Amino acid sequence: MGKKRVLVVTSDVPFVEGGHLTIARQTVRALREEGHEADLLLTPQNRFGRQLRAYAATRFTDVGVDGWGRPIDQVISMRFPSYAIRHPFHVCWLNHRLREYYDLWDDLRTRLSWKGRIKETARRAVIRGLDTHLLKRNVRKVFTISAEVKKRLDRWGAIPAEVLIPPPPLRPYYTESYGDFIFTVSRLAELKRIHLLVEAFRHVRNRNLRAVIVGEGPQAPRLAGLIREYGLQDRVELRGASDEAAVLDLYARCRAVFFCPYHEDFGFVTGEAFASGKAVLTAVDSGGPVEQVRDGESGFVVEPDPLRLAEKFDLLAEDPVLAERLGRAGRQSIAGLTWPATVRKLLLQEP
Numbered sequence: 001m002g003k004k005r006v007l008v009v010t011s012d013v014p015f016v017e018g019g020h021l022t023i024a025r026q027t028v029r030a031l032r033e034e035g036h037e038a039d040l041l042l043t044p045q046n047r048f049g050r051q052l053r054a055y056a057a058t059r060f061t062d063v064g065v066d067g068w069g070r071p072i073d074q075v076i077s078m079r080f081p082s083y084a085i086r087h088p089f090h091v092c093w094l095n096h097r098l099r100e101y102y103d104l105w106d107d108l109r110t111r112l113s114w115k116g117r118i119k120e121t122a123r124r125a126v127i128r129g130l131d132t133h134l135l136k137r138n139v140r141k142v143f144t145i146s147a148e149v150k151k152r153l154d155r156w157g158a159i160p161a162e163v164l165i166p167p168p169p170l171r172p173y174y175t176e177s178y179g180d181f182i183f184t185v186s187r188l189a190e191l192k193r194i195h196l197l198v199e200a201f202r203h204v205r206n207r208n209l210r211a212v213i214v215g216e217g218p219q220a221p222r223l224a225g226l227i228r229e230y231g232l233q234d235r236v237e238l239r240g241a242s243d244e245a246a247v248l249d250l251y252a253r254c255r256a257v258f259f260c261p262y263h264e265d266f267g268f269v270t271g272e273a274f275a276s277g278k279a280v281l282t283a284v285d286s287g288g289p290v291e292q293v294r295d296g297e298s299g300f301v302v303e304p305d306p307l308r309l310a311e312k313f314d315l316l317a318e319d320p321v322l323a324e325r326l327g328r329a330g331r332q333s334i335a336g337l338t339w340p341a342t343v344r345k346l347l348l349q350e351p
Contacts, residue, residue: 006038
């Protein structure tokens with residue numbers, strides 16, 4: 001395959017660092033390491049009520065040539081509405097569409113006034129139609145980052161797609177020990193369900209086991225309040241933001257990793273934990289993580305219930321050999337996921 005000039009396109013929300021940006025930047029990096037020219041273009045998303053403007057702005061963005069007037073050979077789009085970009089050789093590696101108009105619609109609808117329901121129902125119909133048209137007619141091939149995302153395409157739009165799981169970000173993972181704490185790192189948003197970890201520690205019998213939470217977000221005050229309410233200040237640490245070296249150190253030293261989001265599109269936490277040789281505890285309704293975690297082999301998949309989680313935390317606290325065995329199996333399970341193979345898949349077709 002000849003070397004190409006590739007533009008990776010995804011949408012951006014100011015002051016929010018989501019996993020889609022990690023995927024986009026890692027894709028650019030991997031393309032460059034494979035000898036291609038690659039760059040990242042961020043398109044707008046906009047707030048509710050203004051999404052159509054973001055679709056229009058993206059649609060009319062010119063990506064035919066670069067700043068030197070050289071032709072761009074391929075576009076790889078990712079997150080809504082970046083797939084509205086026009087290019088004759090356009091592949092979409094879909095992170096997700098606007099979930100509030102798909103799988104999270106019922107939750108959104110219950111929080112709207114009657115006037116809001118009328119407006120959002122109309123916008124939902126328009127954007128769903130746009131999405132289906134763009135993903136069927138505007139791109140040559142659709143990949144999804146997980147089977148969870150593919151199921152949504154099947155259900156809403158019957159859009160053909162192939163699952164292509166992203167490898168863990170290219171970072172210097174290592175295993176140091178199987179220490180005395182459960183670790184999680186995430187945006188502290190409602191759908192990440194970090195409160196389950198805090199609530200589970202009310203029931204953990206082993207008083208030597210701790211929890212360390214890294215991340216920032218709107219749920220931070222609620223989590224801090226729960227920690228105080230349950231008297232867990234000595235057992236659950238809400239650390240806030242940490243740099244990459246500190247996060248890798250926590251992965252390397254923890255007993256296991258907690259990651260129980262609600263119907264997550266994918267979630268890099270699972271792959272990063274496995275790359276660090278650590279087991280992952282997730283929930284049956286967590287979406288993407290459930291596709292990677294094998295219950296009893298590389299972690300545990302349980303009901304999203306604090307008592308059930310506490311049982312598994314106690315089991316791991318009492319048996320570090322089990323934690324190590326599960327973690328090693330997790331590392332082996334992702335051995336075949338590599339960025340060179342992934343970008344070759346994305347560039348498989350020729351114009």
